[in-house]
Amino acid sequence: KNEVEQSPQNLTxxxxxxxxxxxxxxxxxxxxHWLQQHPGGGIVSLFMLSSGKKKHGRLIATINIQEKHSxxxxxxxxxxxxxxxxxxxxxxxxxxxxxxxxxxxxxxxLP
Amino acid sequence: KAGVTQTPxxxxxxxxxxxxxxxxxxxxHRSVSWYQQTPGQGLQFxxxxxxxxxxxxxxxxxxxxxxxxxxxxxEMNVSTLELGDSALYLCASSFRxxxxxxxxxxxxxxxL
Numbered sequence: 001k002n003e004v005e006q007s008p009q010n011l012t013x014x015x016x017x018x019x020x021x022x023x024x025x026x027x028x029x030x031x032x033h034w035l036q037q038h039p040g041g042g043i044v045s046l047f048m049l050s051s052g053k054k055k056h057g058r059l060i061a062t063i064n065i066q067e068k069h070s071x072x073x074x075x076x077x078x079x080x081x082x083x084x085x086x087x088x089x090x091x092x093x094x095x096x097x098x099x100x101x102x103x104x105x106x107x108x109x110l111p
Numbered sequence: 112k113a114g115v116t117q118t119p120x121x122x123x124x125x126x127x128x129x130x131x132x133x134x135x136x137x138x139x140h141r142s143v144s145w146y147q148q149t150p151g152q153g154l155q156f157x158x159x160x161x162x163x164x165x166x167x168x169x170x171x172x173x174x175x176x177x178x179x180x181x182x183x184x185x186e187m188n189v190s191t192l193e194l195g196d197s198a199l200y201l202c203a204s205s206f207r208x209x210x211x212x213x214x215x216x217x218x219x220x221x222x223l
Binding site for chain 1: 144146148153154155156159166167168169199201203209210211212213214216217219
């Protein structure tokens, strides 16, 4: 999957730390999703954004469409934030318009 | 408001069998999409339905098919199961294409 790159793949932080997860993509897109997946499989959509910045509680997502880059920030991290974070975007691959996913960032927040 | 419901939660099948998975979207949502998640390939798009019509299809063989009913409930079918079809199958619904997605808990399929 070279249309999208997420970094880091794994991240371990201490409770209270500021966390940044990055998503870079190589194709033109109009919007990007940030998803959270907890053990057991359930996925929650955190943000869908097409420009600028969105904030929800301790989570902040930013996107720069021209630079093809998005970041997810978590302020004052907590052990309950431990999950896999995935960026995704709808993309016309030529044969279909489909949601394309990054490989995910496994975040572990230690108490 | 009830969330997206997927049934069954777990399923064990043998090679060559077929399987049908069900997804009931949030009330009022007309778009349902399906995804396959494996440790090796991650999340991959299968197909999307809107108002009973398949709008988009990912790069999966014809053994993978789906449909959507008039009440927006959707089913996906996999025929002639292969070991590599073992995966978590997730569906998501949204009011319409391109809006925020709401995911179900998934169906964990094991093919023996």
